[in-house]
Amino acid sequence: MDKKREGTLAIVLLALIHGVLASGAVEVQPSINPAVVGGTVTLSLSPSATLNSGSWAVGESLILTWLGDQQAVFPSHTGRASVNVLTGALTLISVKVADSGVYIVQSTNPQLKANVSITVLEPVSNATLRTTQTNLMEFNSSAVITCSVSSGSSVSFLWMNHSSEVTAMDRVQLTDGNSTLTIVNVTRYDQGPFRCHVFNPVSNATSDPVNFTISYGPDNMAITVNGQNTTSFTIGSNLTMLCSAQSNPPAQLQWAYRGELVNTTGPLLELFSVSEDQSGPYSCLAFNNRTDMNSTITTHIMIAKSGSEQQAVSVWLLPLLLLFGFLF
Template structure:
């Protein structure tokens, strides 16, 4: 049994070389090469996090399995990637390599007060929330009726809105690395309440009077 392994060399110093690591989604290819300082009868196994990487239309494992190539990377190819090297005497795993994948913005969403409705009464407080999938994080800019506002970031707050604030609200997303710009728009309608403030007060007073009258009549009927 000893003679079987007499020419084998223990594995040491498994390293990965990846160049470049800053990539564009759907446009760049990732190439990682695995090497050892010493070792013989080597078997290479690639890992993405804890899952084994296998060949596919986009994934090529070549050079005796020591080179991993991912063609037209996506945002899900960030890693961490590791190389596990095995021989009958030993095994060793490399330090991880991560890729920066630049993508988006896309899959934008825009909500008002967390609801599907876009119709509100005068005096309402509105919170518009915009989101976009992007790497790096997209810059978000707001616009009203096509005119850019001074508000940036995911939130636009409108306090005690009036009818003149009805119209189209847009969230503009831009990514300086991909040079992609996208936007999403919602139309908000602000209308007066069916009852004015004084009318609502009269209704409330009338209802209160009616309730008091019902209470008095119930009390009298109970005594009869």
């Protein structure tokens, strides 16, 4: 009698051990993961096995059961789920985002249990940008751009300015899951174009660009004379002074000589056959009627006789000086 009980116990233990080994050795392999909405996913067992009966569930909800060559699909998956009654492979068609979850297969003949996590994603489409205003003032305005998509699940957002990625820093804020870009106290370098790249593991989309018109200046003024850095010229020279200023919209330019306005506007001031009494400070005044700011730059022009003329005068004066000294 004791030997008989020992034999029965051994058989039960072997069966349990076999079941545990079978559960641990079998994995569920999806045909695709993540899957795309509307697609088909097949969950197969690896290594393959012949299953006489079993069931599939997602979370705690049964999908179907089978026994021999008969299968019963629960209403939640009617018309969308089927099982290969020989291998136990589950096929899902027309999958939805709601089909994401942990899928569990169980069988008693042979005994096994395995699971896999599946994600179903909706493709990204039609990324668009929205902004409240595009005309901004340097240092006094903030740019706010919001990116949205017509469809897409589990999406991520990447912002680009020209070909450079935009990252959060002192003046740059990324909020609402990075879908909103805010640039505080914009500068002239924040004009764009800005684009939003939206993606998930199965698709991506890029928005059309948005540009900002940023008013700034005038500043960084410069004056050149005859295209040179020198400010000393000889009597009789023709002078062309060019004034420049960084400004948007372009600054209005006015010239002044010795603090008095002259009847010349625009970037050029031309003087022909200059004389010595035209030496002095020349100023360019810049005004931006949108920023209501102004700036001034001054250059001092020296007009004198050439070296040869001065030498000739000296040679002519020398005899007179000697005569004057002799008489004295």
